[in-house]
Amino acid sequence: MGVLDANSDVLTVNGAAKVPHYNRDAVSRMLGLAPEKLQLSEDHVGGGFGIRGELYPEDVLVCAAALRLRRPVKWIEDRREHLLAADHSRDQVYRLRAAVDARGFILGLKAKLFTDQGAYVRTHGTTVTDLSAGLLPGPYLIPAYSVEGHIRLTNKTPAGTYRAPGRHESTFARERLVEKIAVELELSSIDVRRVNLIPESAMPFHRGNEALGTHVVCDSGKYHDLLERMLVHLDYDRLREEAAARRAKGEMVGLGIAYFVEKSGLGPDDLVRMSLDKSGAVEIVTGVASVGQGVETVLAQICAETLDIPIERITVVHGQTNRIECGRGAFASR
Numbered sequence: 001m002g003v004l005d006a007n008s009d010v011l012t013v014n015g016a017a018k019v020p021h022y023n024r025d026a027v028s029r030m031l032g033l034a035p036e037k038l039q040l041s042e043d044h045v046g047g048g049f050g051i052r053g054e055l056y057p058e059d060v061l062v063c064a065a066a067l068r069l070r071r072p073v074k075w076i077e078d079r080r081e082h083l084l085a086a087d088h089s090r091d092q093v094y095r096l097r098a099a100v101d102a103r104g105f106i107l108g109l110k111a112k113l114f115t116d117q118g119a120y121v122r123t124h125g126t127t128v129t130d131l132s133a134g135l136l137p138g139p140y141l142i143p144a145y146s147v148e149g150h151i152r153l154t155n156k157t158p159a160g161t162y163r164a165p166g167r168h169e170s171t172f173a174r175e176r177l178v179e180k181i182a183v184e185l186e187l188s189s190i191d192v193r194r195v196n197l198i199p200e201s202a203m204p205f206h207r208g209n210e211a212l213g214t215h216v217v218c219d220s221g222k223y224h225d226l227l228e229r230m231l232v233h234l235d236y237d238r239l240r241e242e243a244a245a246r247r248a249k250g251e252m253v254g255l256g257i258a259y260f261v262e263k264s265g266l267g268p269d270d271l272v273r274m275s276l277d278k279s280g281a282v283e284i285v286t287g288v289a290s291v292g293q294g295v296e297t298v299l300a301q302i303c304a305e306t307l308d309i310p311i312e313r314i315t316v317v318h319g320q321t322n323r324i325e326c327g328r329g330a331f332a333s334r
Contacts, residue, residue: 001074002066009037011066016040016319018053018289019329024321026055026123027063035321038063042319048291048330050161051087055123087160089128091116094173099144104181104192108144111136113173117151118158126151127212128159131166134211138174139223139259140196145209161331166211167262175258190231193259197223212332214266223259230257265334271326274303282309285317287327288334295330 002013011033016023020040028035045052058075065073077085092115099108113136115129129149137145159165178196182189198205200222207216230236243255272286284303288295296316304311317323328334 001072002062003072004066004070006070010039010322011037011063012039012041013059013063014041014043016042016289017045018048018291018331020289020319020321021287021327022123022329023053023055023059027060030060031063031067039320039322041321042289044290044292046292050089050163050165050331052291053289053329053331054087054160056085085157087122087124087162088118088157089159089162089165090169091156091159092128092132092169092173094170096173096177098177098181100181100185102185103195104185104187105195106140106142106181109137109142109146109177111145111147111173112150113147113170114150114152115159116154116156118154118156120153120158121151122158122160124161127161128165131211132170133166134207134209134216135166135261135263136170136174137207138171138261139198139218139221140174140178140193141198141202142196145207164262167260171258171260175256179256189256190227190236193227193257194224197227197259199224211263212266216263218261219264221261263333266332270328271324272299273324280309280313282307282314283317284314285320285323287318287324287329289319289327289330291330293330293334 001015002011004011020042024038024040025035027033028038031038058077062073062075092113095112097110098106100106111133113129113132115132126149129151133147133149136147178192179189181187182192185192198218198221203218203220205218207218209216239255243253246253270286270288272284272288274285275283277283282303284299286295286299288299290296295318299316300311300314303309303314319327319329321327
């Protein structure tokens with residue numbers, strides 16, 4: 001909801017999420033407003049899921065209407081409308097070509113992927129395709145890697161940053177490739193993974209490429225140990241025998257595994273301002289946004305431990321663009 005203060009000509013938008021400062025600056029540019037004349041006030045949304053912080057056309061229209069009409073303007077949508085218009089993220093096609101040796105070791109991977117972007121590019125830009133290209137190799141060594149990412153505009157709702165964009169899609173394509181290699185070479189897909197997984201001794205493993213301007217580095221992980229413990233935990237050989245017996249009886253049943261590597265939160269910087277009053281109370285003002293990850297608790301704990309003061313004396317203010325001049329918000333598992 002947008003509310004214009006007639007005395008100060010400051011437009012306040014309630015209901016911002018995820019990246020209030022970024023959206024404030026974007027809307028200010030679109031409407032020709034000075035940033036200080038537009039305040040975004042973040043609400044507790046109980047989860048971001050990527051799409052809640054995107055800048056949608058209705059966000060700009062609410063502001064434009066409030067300025068034009070000089071009265072409060074509220075946007076309301078029902079669930080059906082939201083599902084029709086909110087970001088999606090999964091519609092991609094992959095074409096993969098791998099050079100492998102007799103062991104199934106992937107010497108090189110050449111990839112081409114196509115993203116159904118929908119009708120237009122939203123404020124996230126090419127994030128979905130960028131992440132897909134950067135994270136496609138996953139937990140495997142793959143010493144030579146070439147990738148092309150293509151974006152296609154269609155008559156669908158636009159793609160965006162929804163629930164780990166690029167990771168599910170690229171993981172599905174990569175793990176199917178591993179299975180294909182095993183079939184072609186008549187090897188166990190487990191053995192193919194064993195020979196391709198990044199060893200613990202190679203950590204941190206620098207991939208040599210970037211995703212969203214950040215170097216892709218597998219900083220830790222015991223991928224081989226994880227595989228072996230999982231096989232024991234599942235009694236994998238027994239499950240494989242059961243699946244084979246059921247297929248022999250005509251059941252359409254399969255057994256497979258897949259590796260998934262999640263990236264950590266992007267950064268590295270943000271702004272926090274602290275003040276101490278005469279009573280000894282501390283106020284922390286931060287540009288970080290809260291989407292259910294416990295910002296208030298975490299920042300208060302850090303402050304209490306560092307300054308050695310009771311946590312009860314600490315108040316945290318977040319997501320208010322009029323209280324702090326910049327902030328990265330909350331996105332990408334920050």
